[in-house]
Amino acid sequence: MTDTSADFLGTVDSATAALRVLFDPTPLQRNAYLSARYGADVWLKREDLSPVRSYKIRGAFNAMRKALAAEPDRRRFVCASAGNHAQGMAYACHHFGTEGVIFMPVTTPKQKIDKTRQFGGGQVEIRLVGDYFDDTLKAAQDFCAQAGAIFLPPFDNSDIVEGQASCAREILAQLPEGVTPDIVVLPVGGGGLSAGCVQVLRAAAPGAAIRFVEPCGAPSLKRALEAGAPVTLPKVNNFVDGAAVARIGDLNYRVLAGTPPEHVLLAPEDRLCATMLDMLNTEGFVLEPAGALAVDALRDLPEIAGRTVVVVVSGGNFDFERLPDVKERALRWEGRKKYYILRLPQRPGALRDFLGTLGPDDDITRFEYLKKSARNFGSVLLGIETSGRAAFEALEARMDASGFIYQDITEDTVITSLIV
Template identity: 75%
Template sequence: MSDLPRLDLEAVGAAATALRSLFEPTPLQQNAYLSARCGAEIWLKREDLSPVRSYKIRGAFNAMRKSLDAQPERRNFVCASAGNHAQGVAYACRHFGTRGVIFMPVTTPQQKIGKTQAFGAGQVEIRLIGDYFDETLRAAMEFCAAEGARFLPPFDDPDIIEGQATCALEILAQMPDGRAPDLLILPVGGGGLSSGSTAVFRQRAPETAIRYVEPEGAPSLRTALERDHPVRLDKVDNFVDGAAVAQIGARNFELLRGVDPAHVALAPENRICATMLDILNTEGFVFEPAGALAVDALRDFGDLSGKRVVAVVSGGNFDFERLPDVKERALRWEGLKKYYILRLPQRPGALRDFLAILGPDDDITRFEYLKKSARNFGSVLLGIESRKQGAFADLESRMTEAGFVFQDITEDAVITSLVV
C-alpha cells in the first residue's frame, strides 16, 4: 500500500498541538467489562467526551484555523449539517470569534438546534432551509458563493481530514508502554475520521490491523471498495444518523483505497441499539448510535483473545426522546419482542382461549383490532414481550396447536411501518 496517498504527519502534529488551546486529549480508557467479555485488552477512545461530545470539533477547528492563518480577513464560515459537524463548527466559531452561518433542514429537532446555538454562544446564525438535506446543502453553497464565505464540508476536505487524524496521533501517544494496539476499530460515515486515522496508523504503526464498521443500512465504504470508486447509495437507513452517509467522500476514499471489503463490518441497526443499552446499563456511558458502532463491532472480527484492541467511540450526542425506539429495537434484536397479526374468532371466549396459551414470561404490550367490522374473524395487531430468549418458538407452537392463525410481522419493515 506504499503507493496510497499519505498525510503530512507534521501538519497533523501541528493541528494536534493547536487543539490543546481548545481541549486536552480525549481519554483512552481500558474497559474492564468489555475486556472480560472479549478475553482481551479493550481500550475505548472516548471522543464522546470532547467539548461537543464528538470528534467533529477536530476537523472544524483545524479547517477554520488554517483558513484564518491564510486569509485573516475572511472570517465568515458556513456549513450544512443537522448533527455533530454543526456543533463542532459552532464551538470553533466561538473560540475564534468568527461569524458562522449554519444551514439545517427545516425538520431538524429543536434539541439539535438549541445545542448548536449554545455551543456557538452568539457567534452563529442558524438558517432552517429545505425539507431534505440536498436542498439545505444547495442553499448553503449558494450563500457561500454570494458572500465569499469559507464552506466547511463535514468530511471531504483535506483540512478536515487532517484535523480528524489528530485522534489517531493521540491514541498512539496514550498507549501504555508505548506499544501500539494489535487492532484498531474505526466507525465510518463519510470517512473523515476513518481515512485520517488509517493514514496515521499506516505511517506510524503499520503493524496494527485496522478494521472498519458501518451501519448495515448505509454501507457507503464497503460498496465503494467493492466497485473501486465512490458510489451514491440508492437507499439509506438514517437511524444511525451520525454515520448514515449515502456516498463516501472522494478524498476519504483515496486514503482508504485498497482496504479489503471483508474488513468492513456492517452492523445491524437493531443490534447497535442492544449495544447502546448494554453499555448504558453496565457502564453508564451514553453513546449515540454512531458512537456505539466500534463497540458493537467487537463481535465481528473473530477471536480477540489476548489482543490489545482500541475501539473509537465517535460521539455521545443522544436525544433521550429516542430511548423508547432504541429499547424497542434492542428487544427485537435480542428475540424478546415480536409483533403478530392474529386472526381471532369473533365468538365469546376466544380471547380467553388465546390468553390461556401465553407462557409465564410472556406479556402483551399491544392489542389492537385492525378491522372493527369483522363478522366471523377479526385481525388483531399483537405485540408480545418475553423475559426469556427462545420463548417465541414455544408460543408459536402452542398457537398453531390451538388452531390460531397468525403472521409474524416483526421483521416486515413495510407492514410494521404502517401499523406498529
C-alpha cells in the same frame, strides 16, 4: 517512513498541538467490562467526552484555523449539518470570534438546534431550510457563493481530515509505554475520521490491523471498495444519523482504496441498539448510534482474543426522546419481542382461549383491534415481550395447537411502519 508520511505526521502534530487551547486529549480508557467479555485488552478512545461530545470539533477547528491563517480578512464560515459537524463548527466560531451561518433541515430536532446555538455563543446564525439534507446543502452552498464566505464541508476536505487524524495521534501517545495496538476499530460515515487515522497508523504504527465499521443501512465505503470507486447508494437508512452517508468522500476514498472489503464490517441497526443499551446499563455511557458502531463491531472480530484492541467511540449526542425506539429495536434483535396480527374469532370466550396459550414469561405489550375482517373474525395487532426466541417458538406451537391463525410481522418493515 516516506517523506509524504513524515510530512502528514508533521501537519497532524501541529493540528494536535493547536487543539490544546480548546481541550485536553480525550481519554483513552481500558474498559474492564469489554476486555473480560471478549478476552482481549480493550481500550476506548472517548470522543464522546470532547467539548461537543464528538470528534467533529477536531476537523472543524483545524480547517477554520488554517483558513484564517491563509486569509485573515475572510471571517465568515458556512456549513450544512443537522448534527455533530454543526456543533463543532459553532464551537470553533465562538473560539475564533468568527461569524458562522449554519444551515439545518427544517426537520432538525429542537434539542440539536439549541445545542448548536449554545456552542456558538452568539457567533452563529442558524437557518432552517429544506425537508431533506440535499436541499439544505444546496441552500448552504448557494448562500456561501453569494456571500463570499468559506464553506466547511463535513468530511471530504484535507484540512478536516488532518484535524480528525489528531485522534489517532493522541491514541498512540496515550497507550502505556511499550504497548502498540494490535487492532484499531474505526467507525465510518463520510470517511474523514478513518482517512485521517489510517494515515497516522500506517506511518506510526504499521503493525496495527485496521478494521472499519459502517451501519448496514449505509455501507458507502464497503460498496465503493467492492466497485473499485466511490458509488452513490440508492437508499440509506437514516437511523444511524451520524454515519448515514450515501457516498464516501472522494478524497477519503483515495486514502482508503486498497482496503479489502471484508475488513469493513457492517453493524445491523437493531443490534446496534442492543449495544447502546448494554453500554448505558453496564458502564453508564450515553452513546449515539454512530458512537456505538465500533463497540458493536467487537462482536464480529473473533481474532481479538488476547490482543490489544483500540475502539474509537465517536460521539455521544443522543436525544433521549429516541430511547423508546432504541429499546424496541434492541428487544427485537435479542428475540425478546414480536408483533403479530392475530385472527381472533368473534365469539364469547375467544379472548380467554387465546390468553390460555400464553406462557409464564409472555407479556402482552400491545393489543389493538384493527378492524373486523369478517362477520365472525377480527384482526388484532398483538405485541408480546418474553424471555427469548425459545419462548416464542413454544408460544407459536401452542397457538397452532389451539387453531389460532396469526401472522408474524416483526420483520416486515412496511407493515410495522404503518401500524406499530
